[in-house]
Amino acid sequence: KTNFLIEIPSYIIAFILEIVTLVAAEALYESSLYDGLYYIITCSANAEFSFLIGLLAYKCVLSSVAEMLFTKKIHSSEKQAKDDKVSTVILIIICLVVALATGAYNYFFNTQAIAMHDTGIYVGTKAKNEIVPFDNDRLEFFLIEGYSYEDSYDDSPEEKEIYIVIDGDYEDYLLSNNETPEELKNTLKLMKDNGIEVISLKDYEEFENSYIYTE
Secondary structure, three states, rough: OOOOHHHHHHHHHHHHHHHHHHHHHHEEEEEEEOOOOEEEEEEEOEEEHHHHHHHHHHHHHHHHHHHHOOOOOOOOOOOHHHHHHHHHHHHHHHHHHHHHHHHEEEEHEEEEEEEOOOOEEEOOOOEHHHHEEEOOOEEEEEEEEEEOOEEEEEEOOHOOEEEEEOOHHHHHHHEEOOOOHHHHHHHHHHHHHHHOOEEEEOOOOHHHHHHHHHO
């Protein structure tokens, strides 16, 4: 019988914990980028599958702990009660290890960084990365000038974004880290100063029609 008073809070708290784990992995990776990088354009994780695994693992830990603390099981003997407790503790440890392993996996393999380097552009994950020339073929940069909705178009500074595409994977483009128009303007200036081509597009729809749905 499902105890919703345990299950629902466990899922909610597990979701929060996995978000924290993912953010921590990104932040740790970003802080670990070496001194030769003088400007980080983006640092983000593509972690849908590992996020789900971590969520379920944290949920398993939380619900198992809650059941141990707040529910009373009936056992036929002291030995069965002891064996059940040991099994639960082992399950909690395994799930906790899996949850923390998703953070490590995101840190090493899932978090992509694009950054300026003195001699080119740093691109890759913690486990696999390289510095490519400023005029390389691996990276494409797009300035999305505004946002279209029905019959309206907004090209105010707050609506502008930079999309970064790696190896022609247009569907899984990365967003730049810029949180304000001033940061975006500074990024564009640095890219221009280093001779990096930035393709200007009206909105996401133009990007989509030109590079994703081209057939």
